[in-house]
Amino acid sequence: MITTPAMPKASKRRRKTRTSNVNHRPPVIASQLKVNEIGLTPGKEHLVCPDCSTWVPITGMLGTPKLVPHHTGRAKTAEPRRCTAGSNRPVTIDVEADALRTQLIEAVPTTASRRATKVLPKPKVKPAPATSQVKPAPISAEQVSRAFRQHQQQCLACKGEAKNRNGQTLPCPDGERLAVTVLRLLRQEPKRQAVREFFARERRRFDRQYAAAAPAKRASEWAAVQVSVSDADAARKLLPHGDRPADGPSLPEEPQDVEAFHRRQAELGRHARNGGPAEGAPVQPKCANCGTTELNFVRAAAAEWCQILRRTHCGRCAGRFPAWMRTQF
Structure with missing residues (x-):
């Protein structure tokens, strides 16, 4: 019985050794x-x-x-x-x-202060727009009136409860400013309403013009592509039924002469079984589609070459034709 020797490993370091050897290097x-x-x-x-x-x-x-x-x-x-x-x-x-x-x-x-802390991704905050890009929101008399009423409810000066040392009631500048703003907006409200109605009428007029011009625009766009569509339809009608596009040979759905086709297929199969080429076929097979050649018919048969419409095709080109058209060597 053959035993495999164990691989040597580093030994455990003992704390107390019994050797009196001392290394002569500097301590x-x-x-x-x-x-x-x-x-x-x-x-x-x-x-x-x-x-x-x-x-x-x-x-x-x-x-x-x-x-x-x-x-x-x-x-x-x-x-x-x-x-x-x-x-x-x-x-x-x-x-x-x-x-x-x-x-x-x-x-x-x-050491803990020098250790890198966990990097937390900062939230993506949209940058504030520039001063020239800020659009002031239009204020209305109703908004300012609401703010004025809230101020009156909270301000002691507006209620008349704030007085100085002489007992005189102190005025409220904020309430005065809000009151002036409310009066100004109420005075300008008819003019603002007329401007809003004018823009609304213009917008409705533009919408009616666009709706009226839409059919004419659609008709002009269709007339621009009608010529290309008509040419494509005419070219498609010229192709025979079942014909392929220009990137490959035509594929008839049914053979034109069924009897001649089967007779030719039987002749090709007989010559292939006898080990020789068919009548009129080259000694060295050559693909009629891509021009690839093979050494002999035995190697061509091993590579899945086929006879299709009396022409020899390699295995790659033969895969583009239906199964009923392919005849194996």
Whole structure:
């Protein structure tokens, strides 16, 4: 029985090693590492190996701290390459765990402020029109009268309840302005009504003119295209019944000479079964429509060539004809 050897994988990094080997490279200085590249939690000391950039436990904290032997890949993965430059490398712990934890806590808000926030799409607001494009809405005497009545109900000066130190009633400039506007609009209302009636009469007159001119305009438009329509109808009547457009050959719906047609089809089939070409046909078959040639009739039959109206057609051109007209080789 043949067994397949297991693929080697990176081993799990043990926190406590029993080897006394020490790497002779310069030690790793803890104070020179970034705050997020070292952790000094008691019993779980670890840092990022400067050579392979992987998290490695620190052993020998009570004696000579050093990095444990490790692989460059993650544990249990197919990367069993040993980090010879960083394994057993001494570590100099020149910072305290509490100070390191404080620095890490203080760096969290700073990091969060630098992190990009979620981009929210802004609502599409229609731009405001320019001052020259703003059209003032016409005001009517009824609207201003309604606003004047509401003002009188809310204004103390208009009610006569607002008085100065001498007991005199204070006037209301807003109420006076609204009253003047109401009187002006009431005085101009007959003239405005006459202008509105004039425009309404003109609009109705234009509508009657357009309605009266519509039949003549429609007749002139039809006369402009009548010549083209008549030419198209005449050209269509000249075509035989069942004829195709100019992009393909004519297709008669029924053969003109049924007996001659069946006799010719039987003759072509007999010559095709005997392996030779029909009488009057070329030795090398050639499509009568597109001019494509084939090496012999055997290859032509394999390519679905057919005889149609005593002419040879390739498989692509033969597909344009009805099935009753196609005779296989």
